[in-house]
Amino acid sequence: MADTTLTRTDICKExxxxxxLSRQQSIDVLETLLDGIAEGLCDEGLVKISSFGTFHVxxxxxxxxxxxxxxxxxxxxxxxxxxxxxxxxxxxxxxxx
Numbered sequence: 106m107a108d109t110t111l112t113r114t115d116i117c118k119e120x121x122x123x124x125x126l127s128r129q130q131s132i133d134v135l136e137t138l139l140d141g142i143a144e145g146l147c148d149e150g151l152v153k154i155s156s157f158g159t160f161h162v163x164x165x166x167x168x169x170x171x172x173x174x175x176x177x178x179x180x181x182x183x184x185x186x187x188x189x190x191x192x193x194x195x196x197x198x199x200x201x202x
Contacts, residue, residue: 146187156194163188 113135120131142160145152150162163186170181191199 154192156192158189158191158195161188161190162186 113132116135117128117131120126120134121128124131126134142152146160146162152160154160165184165186167183168181170179171177172179
């Protein structure tokens with residue numbers, strides 16, 4: 106497997122070649138999709154995409170951490186993290202190669 110990153114540009118090129126959209130239309134579609142996902146995560150904390158997976162915001166409370174070098178206790182501020190769980194369909198597709 107190649108060590109490459111799928112970029113927005115790559116996705117837009119695929120939309121242009123496979124769907125037949127113009128370059129600007131493909132950019133608009135991708136931006137609308139990504140904005141919708143981000144907005145759903147901000148509002149609901151959960152976005153499910155059928156046959157792909159589920160994005161979920163996890164809220165983590167404040168806790169005490171430790172500096173591994175000095176052993177000094179350091180407070181870690183509360184934060185949100187994003188998790189993704191792949192659907193069974195996506196897992197099967199990836200495993201088929």
